[in-house]
Amino acid sequence: MPATVITEDLLPGDLLFQLRAGGEAEWVISRLFAGRDGIAINHVALYDGDGMVIEAVMPQVKKTPLDDFLNCSVLDNHGRPCVLVCRLEADYSILVSAALEFAEQQLAVPYDPHYSQSQDGHQKSWYCSELIVHAFRSANEGCFLFEETPMSFRDMDTGELMPFWIDHYKAVGQDIPEGLPGSHPALLSCSDKLVSINIFGSLPAKNGQDLCSLEPGSTLV
Template identity: 35%
Template sequence: MKIRLLNKLLFFYCCTLSISCNHSYQKVGFQEGDLLFQNLNCGELCNAIEAVTEGIDGKDFSHIALVVNVNDTLKVIEAIGNNVQINSLETFFSRSGDTAKIENVTVGRLKKQYKNLIPKAIAEAKKIIGQPYDNIFLLNNGKMYCSEMIYEIFKESNKTKDFFVLEPMTFKDPKTKVFFPAWVNYYKHLNKEIPEGLLGINPGLISRSNKISILKIENYK
């Protein structure tokens, strides 16, 4: 009896502080505007990204995409590969080893009070299809990386005011405080300086936003 009472008090406390209750799981189907958080298996670079970017509930994310309706079919718009592009849900989930059942992707949805931003954000996303992928991870350089695309389209939808927050980027191992060798080699190959400390955004940071709810969706078919 005491344990049940304690659990209820903890639940109320969390809700009051808007911590865990912001991310309660719900069994629902996909909607246009949903955000898909993914753990890509791209080797050392993805591992380095995940080591310095904490996702909701301690999950690792290295990619994010936006669900859109195209001719009555749900697809995703994402910055991946060479550019911003539209792909099928099957293509997206296959990267995580998911078939019809979703096990390795986390789904986020804007809370009710922010849903009015979705149509404009989707329109903005469609405008930049084909824009080059930003492999340097810098803001405002005419290119887009995955979470930058989400940040920019919702900023435009929010009357050019930040909707998701930016934070200083780091490319250093949190344990040793030195740059990950993967990033050193990566930027050396690009002949660019590592943008340590510059403002940026990542999928993990977006997943922890108090403006979205995390959903339980079991399949996409």
């Protein structure tokens, strides 16, 4: 991957919204909602400082070197990782330290691939945006800073339940949690509590085709 200068632009507590490469799961996550300015986003991590991020990914919440995080991005056609950097509005910056402390305490907690509901912020597993939402909820004395949003497992263009999710929940013997409270990294990126700091790489629009089926390090064409 070409060198990307990013660390010097980051502050602890910044949110890194990513178009993460991978397989069908990454693709279908990007097809549920559009992110800020209509871009495709399927993952979010919390910058912890010193070149490290905290993220909920399989198999568990972990600290990841920033370079490794970037290496999991889809690349634009200039070879740059597709990452949007957002920062809390100044009025809420006081929450950053406690949010990071909460996130640190979740390290090694399993990833939640089924998007289960949390119970008052106490969770045995987390998915990416849920970890962020509840980190700042904890920092905000139990009040949501980023409100939960109804979950959807429908293609945003057709309105139909996506076959991937039908098969996924059938395999685990669970009902699809359509409409239940939750979060999505794309919707989180649209929060009015956040300001956009920088975009590294040209994130594609949400209606791009087959973007997330690319292998890590692959380039959009």
